[in-house]
Amino acid sequence: MQVLLIGSGAREHALARALAADPDVSAVHAAPGNPGIAAVAHCVTAAPDPTDGEGMAQLAVDLGVDLVVVGPEGPLVAGVADAVRDRGIACFGPSAQAARLEGSKAFAKEVMAEAGVPTALCHVATTPEQVAAALEATGAPYVVKDDGLAAGKGVVVTDDHERATSHAAACLARPGGTVVVEEFLDGPEISVFCLTDGTTVVPLAPAQDFKRVGDGDTGPNTGGMGAYSPLPWAPDGLVQEVLDRVARPTVELMHRRGTPFTGVLYVGLALTSRGPRVVEFNARFGDPETQAVLARLRTPLAQLLLAAAEGRLAEAPPLAWHDEAAVTVVVASEGYPDAPVTGRPVRGVETASALDDVQVLHAGTGTRDGELVSTGGRVLSVVGTGPDLRTARDRAYAGVACIELEGSHHRTDIAERAAAEETP
Ligand code: AMP
């Protein structure tokens, strides 16, 4: 089988590696891909814009692929999966309508309410007066979210009323500006990726993401600074509860509404004292959690995603996992997330990759005069694997220590508490 993978981040690098390792796969094409992906896949030169559905569908036809896998949310919300399926090619990723579970937080909340999914109480506001009333009703800490896609940066959680109000005002100022104000959820957060063909749901191993830029969960939210899997501290039966109370009811409701969801339903949860509550849905694999989860998956990925895309997930054999832990640490550019400085040389990738049980996955990298340079905020994901989290973590950080990028930063506490057998 030939596969076309859309995207260019470290998540896509992890997907490309796993797809290329599937014995059924003869070629992986990536549009646009990145310099790391180029080692395992053919990167399409002059690829269409990732959100150009017709362009991507034509590319899939021209390449003669059997499966298209869409990495990021932008193309999904823009309808790329619809355009590919319209040309008769299997696509792993939801339709634009179904991707609204990620594309609109207000829509996701509506679906959760209708499906009886446990989540934070919320208020949807379109005027400053409604925002003020919602903040009054929830009280501090305030959780204020932009309704639309914002690359993980549309959410402000703060005790400062002034800051909550000004973030809401900035969101309202955007065209069609809508704000979601939520009850604050306390407790560790986890991510569960649920593969679905629209009917059957197959969960992957849970992971934990570190969203804040600084050690100890300080500083602004980012796209994600690191992740690990498995979660030794998680309660027994957690994944089953997520399936029964969240993923299956949501998938069933989307089916009943006539907008079936195919692809990966990313369930972001807070494990509160009153039980798991959904913090967010995404319509695609999480980044950087995927880098840790796929490092542990033994089941051939392309066959699994093709089964999901073709409505055959019920026939797929149970997933097989390596009995190993994986830890991902993101190396970010100076100034990330506010104002990343790019265009600087990135060195040491080969040295890090040569370490045992270390993979270096590319995100914001490019080449200039034959040299690897930074091109984005999150530059690399360094993944360590090992028999336990402590070993996996040590290996990931040994890899990070090899990387030279002026001004770069990373968190030093990824998986630290879990490796010490504490609950985060
Ligand atoms: P979201 O884009 O909805 O995933 O939110 C990004 C991050 O903001 C989450 O991962 C949480 O860390 C935080 N967050 C979102 N909603 C809440 C909430 N209701 N209570 C506490 N923290 C939240």
Ligand code: GLY
């Ligand atoms: N790791 C968070 C996300 O992918 O949205």
